[in-house]
Amino acid sequence: MKAKGYFGEFGGTYVPETLMPALRELNNAFQIHVKSKAFQREFVRYLFDYVGRPTPLYYAANISGKTGMNLYLKREDLCHTGAHKINNAIGQVLLAKWMGKKRVIAETGAGQHGVATATASALMGIKCRVYMGTEDMKRQALNVTRMELLGAEVVGVESGSRTLKDAINEALRDWVTNVIDTHYVLGTAFGPHPYPTMVKEFVSVIGKETIKQIMKKEGKLPDAVVACVGGGSNSIGIFYPFIGHKQVRLIGVEAGGMGIETGKHAARFAAGRVGIFQGTKSYVLQDDDGQILQTHSVSAGLDYASVGPEHSFLRDINRAEYAYVVDDEVLEAFGLIAREEGIIPALESSHAVAYVMKRADEFRGKVVIVNLSGRGDKDVDHVVKIQKGEIS
Numbered sequence: 120m121k122a123k124g125y126f127g128e129f130g131g132t133y134v135p136e137t138l139m140p141a142l143r144e145l146n147n148a149f150q151i152h153v154k155s156k157a158f159q160r161e162f163v164r165y166l167f168d169y170v171g172r173p174t175p176l177y178y179a180a181n182i183s184g185k186t187g188m189n190l191y192l193k194r195e196d197l198c199h200t201g202a203h204k205i206n207n208a209i210g211q212v213l214l215a216k217w218m219g220k221k222r223v224i225a226e227t228g229a230g231q232h233g234v235a236t237a238t239a240s241a242l243m244g245i246k247c248r249v250y251m252g253t254e255d256m257k258r259q260a261l262n263v264t265r266m267e268l269l270g271a272e273v274v275g276v277e278s279g280s281r282t283l284k285d286a287i288n289e290a291l292r293d294w295v296t297n298v299i300d301t302h303y304v305l306g307t308a309f310g311p312h313p314y315p316t317m318v319k320e321f322v323s324v325i326g327k328e329t330i331k332q333i334m335k336k337e338g339k340l341p342d343a344v345v346a347c348v349g350g351g352s353n354s355i356g357i358f359y360p361f362i363g364h365k366q367v368r369l370i371g372v373e374a375g376g377m378g379i380e381t382g383k384h385a386a387r388f389a390a391g392r393v394g395i396f397q398g399t400k401s402y403v404l405q406d407d408d409g410q411i412l413q414t415h416s417v418s419a420g421l422d423y424a425s426v427g428p429e430h431s432f433l434r435d436i437n438r439a440e441y442a443y444v445v446d447d448e449v450l451e452a453f454g455l456i457a458r459e460e461g462i463i464p465a466l467e468s469s470h471a472v473a474y475v476m477k478r479a480d481e482f483r484g485k486v487v488i489v490n491l492s493g494r495g496d497k498d499v500d501h502v503v504k505i506q507k508g509e510i511s
């Protein structure tokens with residue numbers, strides 16, 4: 120039998136020896152505290168009174184009327200700070216407190232996870248430092264200001280491509296040095312064990328609520344659940360409670376960027392190979408020498424070269440399907456949800472909507488749930504620049 124932390128052949132703990140004590144300590148704390156009634160009570164209280172859970176499962180009547188499907192949107196965009204990421208951040212910062220840590224660190228790409236961690240840290244009175252590539256800091260200046268307002272220290276990372284993967288490397292380096300008093304709040308269902316399992320635990324509230332809500336509204340489970348896949352947290356969060364219900368299709372949507380053939384995308388399943396990256400075994404966009412490829416997506420949150428290991432497993436056993444849509448389709452879906460339903464969605468979430476719209480014929484008469492992982496205020500400037508032709 121394989122050691123804990125594997126999903127089939129995927130996952131595991133591929134880290135330097137120096138990180139092992141930290142991961143062991145974290146795993147012990149996760150097993151003991153997170154499963155305890157007292158922790159769960161405190162966590163759930165934050166989710167309800169602070170994050171604003173349960174989030175609504177909204178019947179998108181206008182799009183449903185036009186397409187003939189019954190489309191529901193799980194409104195994670197209504198969470199405090201505007202996306203599902205706060206659920207994980209609250210869980211991990213709370214765990215850090217229970218472990219007696221005085222300080223948390225986090226990586227961030229677009230800044231959303233950094234803002235969520237800075238928020239949870241302000242709430243619970245714990246010191247917070249966020250690593251961010253300097254290229255990302257330029258592109259996401261508003262989120263840098265938000266983090267600083269929330270009392271966090273933002274540290275620019277100048278190495279590599281100065282983006283997310285470089286920020287993760289820097290955060291891991293900090294953690295090795297300061298493990299006694301520091302917890303590393305990883306932002307998605309990725310990385311070495313126990314992160315993929317732990318993050319799933321904190322975000323699976325999304326799927327649990329969804330099952331209750333759809334049973335109440337439709338009296339049956341949906342035909343399909345669709346979510347965008349970056350590192351894989353909002354998708355595993357809504358998928359997980361449905362996995363045992365085999366009749367429900369689970370569909371993950373990756374960033375097809377400018378098209379697979381251009382090489383400018385982040386479609387790990389369509390174009391990647393199995394490999395080891397940042398502590399875990401999963402699908403990775405890499406060249407023949409195993410060098411990590413540059414990725415592209417209109418949405419910063421899906422722009423990552425690998426994907427959470429449990430998704431690789433779900434795909435391998437044919438329990439979940441993975442597809443991609445390209446930037447143009449995403450922008451169309453973004454505009455559609457805004458005009459038809461009065462909701463400006465995140466560009467990430469717009470990937471899941473775009474997939475469903477593209478397959479509208481196939482879904483006619485079906486009950487389809489899309490995880491609307493976040494709100495799109497952060498994307499408005501970017502979309503306007505694209506529309507004006509200033510960027511592509």
Ligand SMILES: *Cc1c(COP(=O)(O)O)cnc(C)c1O
Nearest residue numbers: 307349350351352353420467493
């Ligand atoms: C970060 C982000 C994602 C992608 O991350 P996952 O871990 O794959 O969920 C998706 N949607 C929004 C709104 C995000 O901020």
